[in-house]
Amino acid sequence: MARFIFITGGVVSSLGKGLMAASLGALLQARGFTVRTRKFDPYLNVDPGTMSPYQHGEVYVTDDGAETDLDLGHYERFTGVASRQADNVTQGRIYQTIIQRERRGDYLGATVQVIPHVTDEIKAFALAETDDVDFVLCEIGGTVGDIESLPFMEAIRQLHNELDVGQTIFVHVTLVPYIAAAGELKTKPTQHSVRELTSLGIQPDILLCRTEHPLPDSERAKIALFCNVRKDAVIPALDASSIYAVPAQYHAEGLDTAVLRAFGIEGVREPDMARWADIMDRQQNPEGEVTIGVVGKYVGLPDAYKSLHEALVHGGLANRVKVKVQWLDAELFEAEDSDIAAKLEPMHGILVPGGFGVRGSEGKIASVRFARERQVPFFGICLGMQMACIEGARNTAGIAAASTTEFGPTDEPVVGLITEWMSKEGLQKRTAEGDLGGTMRLGAYPAKLTGNSVVASIYGGNDISERHRHRYEVNASYREPLEKGGLFFSGMSPDGTLPEIIERPDHPWFIGVQFHPELKSKPFDPHPLFASFIAAAVKQSRLV
Numbered sequence: 149m150a151r152f153i154f155i156t157g158g159v160v161s162s163l164g165k166g167l168m169a170a171s172l173g174a175l176l177q178a179r180g181f182t183v184r185t186r187k188f189d190p191y192l193n194v195d196p197g198t199m200s201p202y203q204h205g206e207v208y209v210t211d212d213g214a215e216t217d218l219d220l221g222h223y224e225r226f227t228g229v230a231s232r233q234a235d236n237v238t239q240g241r242i243y244q245t246i247i248q249r250e251r252r253g254d255y256l257g258a259t260v261q262v263i264p265h266v267t268d269e270i271k272a273f274a275l276a277e278t279d280d281v282d283f284v285l286c287e288i289g290g291t292v293g294d295i296e297s298l299p300f301m302e303a304i305r306q307l308h309n310e311l312d313v314g315q316t317i318f319v320h321v322t323l324v325p326y327i328a329a330a331g332e333l334k335t336k337p338t339q340h341s342v343r344e345l346t347s348l349g350i351q352p353d354i355l356l357c358r359t360e361h362p363l364p365d366s367e368r369a370k371i372a373l374f375c376n377v378r379k380d381a382v383i384p385a386l387d388a389s390s391i392y393a394v395p396a397q398y399h400a401e402g403l404d405t406a407v408l409r410a411f412g413i414e415g416v417r418e419p420d421m422a423r424w425a426d427i428m429d430r431q432q433n434p435e436g437e438v439t440i441g442v443v444g445k446y447v448g449l450p451d452a453y454k455s456l457h458e459a460l461v462h463g464g465l466a467n468r469v470k471v472k473v474q475w476l477d478a479e480l481f482e483a484e485d486s487d488i489a490a491k492l493e494p495m496h497g498i499l500v501p502g503g504f505g506v507r508g509s510e511g512k513i514a515s516v517r518f519a520r521e522r523q524v525p526f527f528g529i530c531l532g533m534q535m536a537c538i539e540g541a542r543n544t545a546g547i548a549a550a551s552t553t554e555f556g557p558t559d560e561p562v563v564g565l566i567t568e569w570m571s572k573e574g575l576q577k578r579t580a581e582g583d584l585g586g587t588m589r590l591g592a593y594p595a596k597l598t599g600n601s602v603v604a605s606i607y608g609g610n611d612i613s614e615r616h617r618h619r620y621e622v623n624a625s626y627r628e629p630l631e632k633g634g635l636f637f638s639g640m641s642p643d644g645t646l647p648e649i650i651e652r653p654d655h656p657w658f659i660g661v662q663f664h665p666e667l668k669s670k671p672f673d674p675h676p677l678f679a680s681f682i683a684a685a686v687k688q689s690r691l692v
């Protein structure tokens with residue numbers, strides 16, 4: 149049976165627990181173990197699908213169609229293990245399950261309570277689908293002391309007693325702040341945080357201490373003494389130059405060694421870090437630089453496009469160049485006097501990412517037009533592909549009123565709501581008035597690529613599977629006029645009804661995809677579309 153590593157956070161939020169879990173997973177893998185990484189989110193939303201990207205960052209979608217926390221993206225990027233629905237649960241979903249059960253009468257008249265009903269449900273989630281791996285890393289969202297996270301803390305405390313001796317450990321991530329006026333690192337917040345944790349019955353085995361300055365040995369000893377952990381289990385975690393430097397850095401500080409020691413596992417080989425060394429070599433020694441303009445709506449918060457940003461970085465790794473991402477607010481391109489050319493001319497590639505709603509859409513369409521007319525590499529993702537089709541319809545196919553039903557009623561629905569589609573679970577149906585949560589075309593769907601298309605050569609094949617998250621589709625009944633205007637439909641759903649990819653054969657690099665390729669890109673396995681897009685941007689950079 150799997151061993152469990154429970155990861156909690158203290159002192160402040162945003163300590164990078166997700167990255168820590170992902171990096172520890174990568175280190176255990178590099179030592180030959182198999183891992184799964186999962187996340188408990190204490191908030192009451194059933195999933196993050198209906199939350200604003202400004203609140204929560206991007207929604208990460210799994211192959212099996214779950215809308216999950218963006219930390220699952222880190223897990224997948226660092227371990228290469230595809231996440232599943234079973235790897236992310238919110239308190240909202242736990243309560244939803246319990247309340248549905250209560251309404252059905254399944255509790256046979258019992259009073260339904262946090263202990264044992266909520267905690268049992270959390271434990272069942274933690275243990276589900278874990279038989280096939282050596283280690284399960286469970287990250288608890290939030291910070292110790294939060295009211296919301298209490299049932300999760302209680303559940304992992306119980307699991308520690310219920311599973312075998314030596315089958316669970318607790319890692320607590322804290323902050324050791326530097327007080328400039330005193331010129332000192334302060335351990336007190338960590339002591340308080342651990343006291344809070346132990347008051348809940350959880351004694352951490354390992355402390356990962358985030359700091360901006362090297363942690364002196366004396367402070368490490370002090371933390372060990374006051375927090376009741378071994379000194380070699382107090383792991384300093386200095387800010388890293390790149391997130392991909394974190395696994396090697398944590399290994400150098402002894403994190404994976406401390407974890408194996410806490411489990412009493414001996415005689416394991418040192419991790420094979422070749423993959424991470426290669427990534428760092430490519431990142432630290434670039435042979436050039438390209439600038440990519442991302443024209444979107446949520447440009448104020450980079451977390452809203454987390455996977456996209458990483459996939460662009462991976463495209464850079466594949467080409468040994470540094471990718472500078474310029475976040476451009478699409479709305480600024482809508483003003484009469486906006487000088488879109490001045491903003492976009494320095495770009496070696498233009499990308500219009502996924503998004504929802506009409507705000508900024510005319511700016512996105514104007515950017516597509518600029519990229520098409522000026523022959524600048526263009527990549528449209530999801531809403532970006534839809535905008536490319538509307539731009540093509542209006543300006544190359546003579547359909548001036550082309551729009552999408554997402555933005556309101558239109559006589560020319562070049563993009564429209566899909567009300568029926570086939571999924572692995574059978575025919576899916578929805579109406580315009582239906583629920584917003586969980587009603588999109590979600591998760592992995594196959595597509596067929598045309599033999600002589602650019603995308604078929606980029607993928608090196610004709611059958612692909614990519615992850616989706618959208619309500620609207622390019623309307624295949626406009627295929628003929630759009631293709632006459634030069635926009636070739638090079639990828640379709642296997643039944644030929646839903647356009648999945650469009651490209652412009654008369655353009656150096658112009659591709660739109662209905663899915664989200666960024667979700668599957670990894671630093672050690674860059675997505676072919678991103679590798680190819682950045683290669684085109686490199687060519688472009690030699691022209692301008």
Ligand code: GLN
Pocket residue numbers: 501502503504505529530531532554617618619620621
């Ligand atoms: N808003 C569009 C749709 O629902 C695109 C979604 C997206 O870009 N993820 O189809």
